[in-house]
Amino acid sequence: MENLARVTPATALVLEALLSADSVWGLQIVKHVGKKPGTVYPILDRLEVAGWIQGEWGSTQDRKGPRRRYYRLLAEARPLAQDYVNTHRAKIRTSATRPSPATFEGKWQGA
Template structure:
């Protein structure tokens, strides 16, 4: 298992999704994280190359639609992944609210 180096907020979100399930398919991670596939799949590839994640193609032939690729976090990576998630959550603001935009002179506030 290789060191990941700098972990972006998106990577921490992917790790959190992987921690939440024993095995999860790629598009479900995309939905859970709320980022585009072009952001998530390169992160999954990097995690797999680093030995943190094992990816396996779905072998269920009875299911309609494209094959799914399932990912699971290796057991040795779980505590480190949780550490990265905890650090990222500690950095996040406690309130998701944003400041209201400043009013321009003569603008009606609607309040």
């Protein structure tokens, strides 16, 4: 398993979705995360190449429609994934408590 070079907020959201289920298919992750497929699927590819997740195609005999690709977070990646998710949540809480630059606009403009 390789370390991730960078973990974006979107990556943390994908990891959170993977932590919440044993096996989840790609479009479920897209819906859970609220990002576009063009954002989520490259993240899944990077995680799979890095050895964090395992993906496998579902059987088309089980259902009608196109095959689904199911993703599973590997056991050895779970603790690191949880750390990334916790760090991401902490950053969100920290940025939510900081005043926005707009709060100081009037003060800086001599108001």
